[in-house]
Amino acid sequence: MMPMTTLNNQRPTSQLKTTPFQNLQNNTSKQTFAMDFDDFIMTRPGFEYLEKMKEHFPDFKCTLFTPAFNLKLLTKQVTVDKFKDWAKLVNKQDWIEIAPHGFSHSRGEMLETRKERLEIIIKAIEAIFNQVEFNWIKVFKAPFWEISKEAEEVLKERGYTLAIDRNNPKIQTDIPTYVFNWSIDEPVPTYPTVKGHGHMHLTNNGLDSCLPNMLKIPTNSEFIFVSEYLKNYA
Numbered sequence: 745m746m747p748m749t750t751l752n753n754q755r756p757t758s759q760l761k762t763t764p765f766q767n768l769q770n771n772t773s774k775q776t777f778a779m780d781f782d783d784f785i786m787t788r789p790g791f792e793y794l795e796k797m798k799e800h801f802p803d804f805k806c807t808l809f810t811p812a813f814n815l816k817l818l819t820k821q822v823t824v825d826k827f828k829d830w831a832k833l834v835n836k837q838d839w840i841e842i843a844p845h846g847f848s849h850s851r852g853e854m855l856e857t858r859k860e861r862l863e864i865i866i867k868a869i870e871a872i873f874n875q876v877e878f879n880w881i882k883v884f885k886a887p888f889w890e891i892s893k894e895a896e897e898v899l900k901e902r903g904y905t906l907a908i909d910r911n912n913p914k915i916q917t918d919i920p921t922y923v924f925n926w927s928i929d930e931p932v933p934t935y936p937t938v939k940g941h942g943h944m945h946l947t948n949n950g951l952d953s954c955l956p957n958m959l960k961i962p963t964n965s966e967f968i969f970v971s972e973y974l975k976n977y978a
């Protein structure tokens with residue numbers, strides 16, 4: 745009987761070079777990033793940083809949590825026509841997905857407990873997003889993460905997933921949730937599927953201060969929308 749070593753030596757070298765292990769390594773080293781940014785507001789800066797991301801990573805895409813109503817409409821600093829023009833520009837970017845982030849991003853607006861009022865608020869958000877034809881998804885993030893049990897109930901009834909704070913991942917109902925696992929001011933994770941989160945501007949994880957960190961994401965990474973994460977990875 746031939747010794748094992750001889751058998752091994754008889755293997756064609758080409759077979760040795762393409763081991764399944766090598767393929768596995770390639771697959772696991774490529775990371776997937778679902779990136780979300782809060783406070784996408786027409787009258788605030790931040791979009792230029794996303795454009796820089798798009799220049800650096802041609803396949804970049806992200807989900808932007810967006811309040812439906814711009815308070816400056818009340819002061820006439822923004823007109824409805826300008827708001828609609830802005831929405832048209834947003835809609836031309838197929839690498840952007842919109843998700844609701846409250847009505848006007850006012851403190852405590854989702855702490856409302858009267859369900860009829862909550863339905864009016866949420867339906868108004870949906871009506872505005874539909875009217876400006878945003879590519880939007882039913883993943884809701886409450887401004888300042890402040891939300892009542894009743895608001896969770898209304899959102900759940902209307903088919904929403906609730907984006908919640910990784911640092912305080914509490915819910916008061918059994919509404920489905922989306923929880924980020926990387927804040928963009930932290931070192932870029934090495935695990936395979938990253939749910940990144942930051943802000944468009946300001947705060948400790950604003951794009952204005954964290955862009956250099958974001959550029960450390962490996963260039964061969966895959967980017968997905970939050971909706972794609974929920975559909976294919978959750």
Ligand SMILES: [Zn+2]
Binds near residue numbers: 845849887
């Ligand atoms: Zn916010």
